[in-house]
Amino acid sequence: MSNASIETPLAPPGQPQPGAPDNWRRFFTFSTDHKVIGIQYLVTAFVFFLIGGLLAMVMRGELITPAADLVDRTVYNALFTMHGTIMLFLWTFPMLNGLANYLVPLMIGAPDMAFPRLNAAAFWLVPVFGFILMASFLVPGGPSQSGWWAYPPVSLQNPTGHLINGQSLWLLAVALSGISSIMGAVNFVTTIVRMRAPGMGWFKMPAFVWTVMSAQIIQLFGLPALTAGAVMLLFDLTVGTHFFDPAGGGDPVLYQHFFWFYSxxxxxxxxxxxxxxxxxxxxxxxxxxxxxxxxxxxxxxxxxxxxxxxxxxxxxxxxxxxxxxxxxxxxxxxxxxxxxxxxxxxxxxxxxxxxxxxxxxxxxxxxxxxxxxxxxxxxxxxxxxxxxxxxxxxxxxxxxxxxxxxxxxxxxxxxxxxxxxxxxxxxxxxxxxxxxxxxxxxxxxxxxxxxxxxxxxxxxxxxxxxxxxxxxxxxxxxxxxxxxxxxxxxxxxxxxxxxxxGKKAPDNPWRAIGLEWLVSSPPPVENFAEIPVVVSGPYGYGTDNPLVANSSGEAHTHKRNES
Amino acid sequence: MKSRLLLTLVILAVLNGLVSLWVGQKAYGWMPVQASAEAVLVDNLFSFLTTLGTFIFLGVVGVLVYAVLFQRVGKYDVGDGPPIEGNVRLEVVWTAIPLVLVLWIAAYSFRIYDQMGILGPMDHRMGMAVAAVVVDQPIEVRSRQWAWEFHYPEHHVTSTELHLPVNQRAKLLLTSEDVLHGFYIPAFRIKQDIIPGRDIDFEFTPTREGRYRLRDSDYSGTYFAANQSHVVVESPEAYQQWLEAAAQQPPTVAENPAFQEFSRSVENPISLGWPSVQPAPAPVVNYASSEANSYE
CATH class of the missing domain: 1.20.210.10 (Cytochrome c oxidase-like, subunit I domain)
Structure with missing residues (x-):
């Protein structure tokens, strides 16, 4: 990834946190800190968001006139296929994983995710399949042109005749994306179920944590269907099976069920x-x-x-x-x-x-x-x-x-x-x-x-x-x-x-309630010097109930009164 | 005080209702011409949904806009708002009303779908069938990359334009020779994906004479966008005349934008030479329509 120019400014000289690693190179390492991984996800995803957006702008350029007069039809079809694929698999999912990665452990009072190395591995698959997907622009015949649904039989037509073609690379990338997301989902669900701070019962969790858990459970039951469908389609395309090819007795509508059962x-x-x-x-x-x-x-x-x-x-x-x-x-x-x-x-x-x-x-x-x-x-x-x-x-x-x-x-x-x-x-x-x-x-x-x-x-x-x-x-x-x-x-x-x-930020600039606002900005590597003991629900605005029972809770009430 | 608030709310709701009804009537104008019995049904449903949707949208956005305009915090006010954590009665209301509403919409849609009966008689066994004239053999719709061909088996006529008699149930057999295509006539509000390897029975009732666009609606590869044709609805007499005249015509090569564009290999500013599936040659038919024909 050539996003060095964006990540370089990550090195504000002399970060306030004594324990925090303070050089930008950590964002290019196999770091297992959920906060580093969260920012890695966000920045990587944003780079792909810009790429997907540029493709969309070329499409809007084509569509500003009725005739197909800016790009070849094959190029246009590749553009909308890649726009959809990049925006979903390389922007939206990684971006949300980045937010969840950064916030969930802090919000539930955990020192890190349940499986830090799995977490890093799941992230590092993103640039890998991102690279595979972008490389498909360079193979003969260009990237997949079958839309982000890749409905057969169009996705099986392969006019180039090569084994390595845009469609097969697309399927490989989507299958890897599925594996990465399943790894992430296992981690999130385990973290939320097992690693909440003492006192944080289900109904003391912030709503964001509830939504992340609900979303990641969907990944667990849905993704296997998509990944299986993608692998079967890859077999149809490369080794001549006929799961979905009507010419060989397959059923193209079956693929649609596999695809939408997840998608x-x-x-x-x-x-x-x-x-x-x-x-x-x-x-x-x-x-x-x-x-x-x-x-x-x-x-x-x-x-x-x-x-x-x-x-x-x-x-x-x-x-x-x-x-x-x-x-x-x-x-x-x-x-x-x-x-x-x-x-x-x-x-x-x-x-x-x-x-x-x-x-x-x-x-x-x-x-x-x-x-x-x-x-x-x-x-x-x-x-x-x-x-x-x-x-x-x-x-x-x-x-x-x-x-x-x-x-x-x-x-x-x-x-x-x-x-x-x-x-x-x-x-x-x-x-x-x-x-x-x-x-x-x-x-x-x-x-x-x-x-x-x-x-x-x-x-x-x-x-x-x-x-x-x-x-x-x-x-x-x-x-x-x-x-x-x-x-x-x-x-x-x-x-x-x-x-x-920018101006130095205090620990809690918005006077917000939440465990993540009790620690310094940016948080120390281990998140909490002492694991907080939660005694209140997450949205005590307008009341004076402390959120936590131990020392950092007092810091919180103190801050609110002071501001 | 309380009754004045209630009165204000009722007045606002009535106003919102009137605006929503008006928008719901405007919704008919956002659709193409109404050229089939099904279009009337779908447009009624759409108008109904637009009315409901407008009411909810204006209601919610109205509340938010009011709050943004009049409930801003003072510059030096660091206090919190009232610690209201919920209201069971309100929450029950806004769970129950949407539930009833969507079940009502679903039931209404069910009835309309049943009346449309587009997938043939099996599909609307419980409903009132639109007056159907028995046609022995359906018109065969042959779709391919990238052409439409219509075959009238009883008259041995092939055409690249679909001709139908007005006010009679049109019965079609949708087939594809290669990939998925979509049979879509916006003026009729009907659509059906065509699955290779399957014959799909499809029916509807055109009610207005004219020439309308017929489009491929399910992405079918390189020249998908160019895969369009026309449907001509005419009086039964004109329809019979057309059939008989067409039957006399020797088969000729029709116009086919996809094949022509492929053969010309037009160069665009951004041309990367990525190959395409080769289009099928232009169809050879008794009656060849022209892309240049006007339509509504």
Missing amino acids: HPAVYVIILPIFGVFSEVFPVYARKPLFGYKVVAVSSVVITVLSGMVWVHHMFASGTPGWMRMLFMFSTMLISVPTGIKVFAWVATVWGGKLRLDTPMLFALGGLVMFLFAGITGIMLAAVPFDIHVNNTYFIVGHFHYVIYGATVMGAYAAIYHWFPKMTGRMYYEGLGKLHFALTFIGANLNFFPMHPLGLQGMPRRVASYDPEFAFWNVLASLGGFLLGVSTLPFILNMISSWVQ
């Missing part, structure tokens, strides 16, 4: 930790306890259970019989109930509070509004007759970009700004943060809203060219896409300059 729950793997971020951020900046904390916590687990029973809603227009369409319509509708509970709980948390509109709060509020929009179009899509019309159109693309950009990326930015002082010991620049928010919120809506009318009008997704009547909304979407590209610049500037020369 739908994967959406909840992505969105659940972001729900957790919302649940952490709103109480801090509204100065109120999370409304209905226990119900919010349990609804994450309900989502996990339901998420395993909805995958066929991606196949309503596929070779699925009517009864199956109806059954999965009902199960899909049900999942909106626990999700709705969370949305209403956040609104009630914000309501009547003392709001501070710092950058993390702005991103969380923006993310919540965009998620609400996505949730409403999601319920529309669950209704089979409507889905039949917009299935595989830009309406779907608009819907899931509201989820994945509107909610997930905005939520991730909220988290990065909120915990930036803790991670680096420095404050970010508020003005640049607000500029970043404004550009991102406008850019995301300008980019993704126009996709809804396009889909309603009948523009299929994954097209390199389209009929002229779709031009108007596509031009708007393209402008929004370029604006989103620009919006990352103030973020990068902010992160690098703050990391190098």
